[in-house]
Amino acid sequence: MIHAVAVLGGGIAGAAAALRLAQGGLRPVWIAADRRDTFKPGEHLSAAAIPLLKTLGSDAMLRSEVHRHAHSTYSAWGSETLIQRNAISQIEGAPIVLDRGAFEDALSAQAIAAGAEKMERDVVDLRITDGHWRLDTGETCIEANFVFDATGRKAIVASKFSPRFQADKLSCQYAVFSSSDREEPRPVTLIEAEERGWWYMSVLADRRVVVNFYSDADLPGFDSTELDANARRTKVISAYLSDYGYGSSGHPTRITTNSSWIAPAIGAGWVAIGDASAAFDPLSSHGMTTALWSAIQAADAFVAQDRQKMQAYAENVASGVQDYLTARCHVYSCEKRWANSLFWARRHSNSAKGPEASA
Numbered sequence: 001m002i003h004a005v006a007v008l009g010g011g012i013a014g015a016a017a018a019l020r021l022a023q024g025g026l027r028p029v030w031i032a033a034d035r036r037d038t039f040k041p042g043e044h045l046s047a048a049a050i051p052l053l054k055t056l057g058s059d060a061m062l063r064s065e066v067h068r069h070a071h072s073t074y075s076a077w078g079s080e081t082l083i084q085r086n087a088i089s090q091i092e093g094a095p096i097v098l099d100r101g102a103f104e105d106a107l108s109a110q111a112i113a114a115g116a117e118k119m120e121r122d123v124v125d126l127r128i129t130d131g132h133w134r135l136d137t138g139e140t141c142i143e144a145n146f147v148f149d150a151t152g153r154k155a156i157v158a159s160k161f162s163p164r165f166q167a168d169k170l171s172c173q174y175a176v177f178s179s180s181d182r183e184e185p186r187p188v189t190l191i192e193a194e195e196r197g198w199w200y201m202s203v204l205a206d207r208r209v210v211v212n213f214y215s216d217a218d219l220p221g222f223d224s225t226e227l228d229a230n231a232r233r234t235k236v237i238s239a240y241l242s243d244y245g246y247g248s249s250g251h252p253t254r255i256t257t258n259s260s261w262i263a264p265a266i267g268a269g270w271v272a273i274g275d276a277s278a279a280f281d282p283l284s285s286h287g288m289t290t291a292l293w294s295a296i297q298a299a300d301a302f303v304a305q306d307r308q309k310m311q312a313y314a315e316n317v318a319s320g321v322q323d324y325l326t327a328r329c330h331v332y333s334c335e336k337r338w339a340n341s342l343f344w345a346r347r348h349s350n351s352a353k354g355p356e357a358s359a
């Protein structure tokens with residue numbers, strides 16, 4: 001049997017595309033391995049995502065008590081002074097701190113209930129034969145006329161056909177910290193710039209905190225496994241961790257967080273969505289929103305079998321990337337304290353000349 005459409009990837013983009021295609025009357029085959037046991041970083045859902053979730057009929061899932069409306073965000077960026085970014089000053093409204101696993105599970109369940117046929121596998125090989133895709137999961141071979149590539153930064157389909165551009169080498173080390181203190185931690189998100197990069201700490205919905213350090217993957221010292229010890233050398237985050245008795249319980253995980261994108265994001269028989277099409281610096285807190293937006297746009301174009309709409313989708317991805325790069329330059333240019341730091345110098349030269357992308 002040759003399926004009309006296959007969706008590859010079990011993150012937010014894949015789940016939203018499978019759901020939207022099913023809502024459009026199709027029965028997509030959705031190839032997405034189960035990764036429920038793995039902690040997935042990235043919990044701040046921008047309020048801009050709420051209209052998208054309404055479009056999907058998924059906004060009610062945000063009312064679950066496992067998520068909560070975001071607390072205050074403070075940043076020491078550009079100076080040592082901690083500035084509050086009050087939810088009230090964010091035009092689009094307060095973000096939501098997600099239990100990421102619960103959110104992705106709920107979206108997945110909705111997609112299956114709507115008619116998506118989920119196969120909990122990875123695609124290990126793919127090729128085009130006789131004008132259609134053959135997607136090998138190692139156990140079975142799925143055939144489909146069209147694929148949605150929602151495999152995140154790997155972009156297993158799109159990267160075969162379109163160049164991927166990269167604006168920087170940003171990488172992240174993160175670990176989840178816990179505390180046995182009984183005192184309820186003040187629910188905050190803290191962002192703190194330092195000479196080698198920047199720190200992020202956020203209280204999760206279950207009271208643990210996630211601590212992330214961002215720097216360029218090729219800079220000395222970034223390979224360190226001393227995330228906990230280095231976090232203690234920060235000013236603001238270390239004070240918070242000490243006040244509430246937080247300590248890390250495991251080794252930090254390292255993950256790529258560079259700004260990168262595919263151009264064009266569509267090709268013959270495929271479309272890239274979510275991080276597979278464009279992956280942003282987590283400072284933007286917009287990755288999940290973009291994943292939802294791109295899934296809806298591309299799925300609607302596919303359901304309508306509207307080539308112009310699909311072309312417009314690719315153009316919107318490209319122009320969105322340019323807008324994002326401009327905003328990113330502006331944000332990094334606000335931090336000028338470390339003139340001799342390669343991390344900041346790279347970003348300042350980008351802001352002066354405009355971003356340099358390499359394919």
Ligand SMILES: Cc1cc2nc3c(=O)[nH]c(=O)nc-3n(C[C@H](O)[C@H](O)[C@H](O)COP(=O)(O)OP(=O)(O)OC[C@H]3O[C@@H](n4cnc5c(N)ncnc54)[C@H](O)[C@@H]3O)c2cc1C
Pocket residue numbers: 008009010011012013014031032033035041042043044045046121122123124150151152153154156172174212255256257273274275276279280282285286287288289291
């Ligand atoms: C440290 C960090 C912090 C972040 N913080 C935020 C934040 O606060 N707010 C925000 O909005 N965004 C944040 N993001 C970005 C956000 O997490 C991503 O933009 C979002 O997850 C993109 O969703 P996606 O579905 O496109 O990709 P992913 O979530 O990466 O999902 C891709 C899926 O494809 C699967 N896959 C890969 N290869 C195959 C294969 N061969 N076959 C089948 N499946 C495959 C993967 O297993 C995965 O399930 C953060 C990212 C990082 C790394």
